[in-house]
Amino acid sequence: MVSYPGIDEVDLRILKCLQEDATLSHKAIGQLVHMTGQAVGARVRKLQELGVIEGYTVRWNPDKIGQAVHAFVTVFMKSSTAHQTFQTFVQQKDQVVEMHRVGGEGCYWMRVRVRSSAELTDFLDELLKYGNYKVSLSIGQVK
Incomplete structure (x- = not known):
């Protein structure tokens, strides 16, 4: 159950996809969460505006x-x-x-x-x- 206003389960699934691989395109994420790439892009921008997504990083060895x-x-x-x-x-x-x-x-x-x-x-x-x-x-x- 999500308790943060403006965030739903789809947003959390998108966030999980980005956490696993931030290089995924919005289209690729859309395929994973059953949305269009454009709709994913709008949700990612919303997550950035809300401060949920603060930036992107790289995993390295x-x-x-x-x-x-x-x-x-x-x-x-x-x-x-x-x-x-x-x-x-x-x-x-x-x-x-x-x-x-x-x-x-x-x-x-x-x-x-x-x-x-x-x-x-x-x-x-x-x-x-x-x-x-x-x-x-x-x-x-x-x-």
Whole structure:
């Protein structure tokens, strides 16, 4: 059951198609959801206007460009006044693929991709300026 105003089950099916392959044409999506390409295009524009679709991205394989180390880092801040400088630090670091401010264990959760354990160690050494951390290494992606 959809609870967001202006969104129906067909919109959700279109959104799922785009999530699986954003390069699909409106005509191809229309064939999957039993609509014309023009009707799909109108719904996609509506989803963009509503802010449901914020943009498009590409799936890629970091291992193919040498980013073989995939780490999950929980950050425990030293001080409540360090958050802004820490966030600025993270924005400047290409190694940080994703970061969330969290409740529960830790203050931030980061997903980090680097070429080697030495590069990860260097990054973690810099991180110590802001707080402590806990690291978990990915040994394989399941989903």
